[in-house]
Amino acid sequence: MANFIAVKNIRIGVGTPKICVPMTGNTVEDLLAEAELIQLNKNFVDMVEWRVDFFNDSEDLSKVMTALSTIHQRLKELPLVFTFRSLEEGGEKEIHPSYYFDLNEAAAKSGMVDLVDIELRHRDEDISQILSIIHENGRLGILSSHNFAKTPSKDKMVEILERGKKLGGDIPKIAVMPTSARDVLALLEATVEMQEKHPDTPIITMSMAGQGAISRLSGEVFGSSVTFGALKKASAPGQVQVSDLRRTLEILHHSLQK
Numbered sequence: 446m447a448n449f450i451a452v453k454n455i456r457i458g459v460g461t462p463k464i465c466v467p468m469t470g471n472t473v474e475d476l477l478a479e480a481e482l483i484q485l486n487k488n489f490v491d492m493v494e495w496r497v498d499f500f501n502d503s504e505d506l507s508k509v510m511t512a513l514s515t516i517h518q519r520l521k522e523l524p525l526v527f528t529f530r531s532l533e534e535g536g537e538k539e540i541h542p543s544y545y546f547d548l549n550e551a552a553a554k555s556g557m558v559d560l561v562d563i564e565l566r567h568r569d570e571d572i573s574q575i576l577s578i579i580h581e582n583g584r585l586g587i588l589s590s591h592n593f594a595k596t597p598s599k600d601k602m603v604e605i606l607e608r609g610k611k612l613g614g615d616i617p618k619i620a621v622m623p624t625s626a627r628d629v630l631a632l633l634e635a636t637v638e639m640q641e642k643h644p645d646t647p648i649i650t651m652s653m654a655g656q657g658a659i660s661r662l663s664g665e666v667f668g669s670s671v672t673f674g675a676l677k678k679a680s681a682p683g684q685v686q687v688s689d690l691r692r693t694l695e696i697l698h699h700s701l702q703k
């Protein structure tokens with residue numbers, strides 16, 4: 446099995462972590478402006494995440510699909526992640542679970558997104574079902590977990606990432622909040638352990654806020670394959686500006702070649 450996943454022109458899991466920019470617009474106009482900004486900063490962006498929970502009309506499936514098509518038209522060449530982040534996991538709003546799955550199913554079937562983010566807080570059978578739909582439609586599933594209150598133990602974080610893998614997720618992901626430098630170390634250690642145990646599975650990990658920012662820069666050393674960077678507005682605490690991110694990732698990459 447390859448230790449990377451190829452999506453459009455990028456290979457997730459090999460070389461520098463890929464820079465993913467979240468789009469957080471509330472309206473189609475905002476999203477258009479963000480798409481334009483991304484085009485202007487192409488050199489710093491490897492992939493894009495549409496954070497659908499920020500969109501004012503996220504509860505109207507047909508408006509979501511229209512907005513998605515607008516984004517897709519503007520940013521076709523970049524891999525696109527479709528994410529509805531729920532309030533409980535640090536997102537903007539809560540929706541009924543049945544609508545959550547309908548929304549993700551529609552995105553998976555639309556042919557306009559490359560990856561769909563599914564939260565691990567749902568039941569195994571529901572996650573497996575939506576993942577089958579994602580895979581039948583030739584898309585990839587990120588299985589994610591977020592803890593904005595604390596950093597669980599290293600073993601617990603490995604367990605969460607392993608559940609994502611066991612359920613068939615292509616890329617397990619975890620974001621946690623540190624309250625000490627040791628929490629950041631625990632996240633990094635969980636990342637290394639996961640990579641040692643499952644070298645063929647790319648993962649995404651981050652420790653949030655200022656204290657955790659080092660984890661957003663050091664993915665190539667410890668084993669996180671994607672880093673979320675801010676262009677205009679950060680979608681989570683601790684995100685670094687994409688130009689700084691690109692420069693730092695390259696410095697670390699060159700050091701690793703020596």
Ligand SMILES: O=C1C[C@@](O)(C(=O)O)C[C@@H](O)[C@@H]1O
Nearest residue numbers: 467528620651653673680681
């Ligand atoms: O899951 C993540 C990671 C994230 O929360 C971060 O900490 O960078 C940002 C979100 O937009 C994304 O969906």
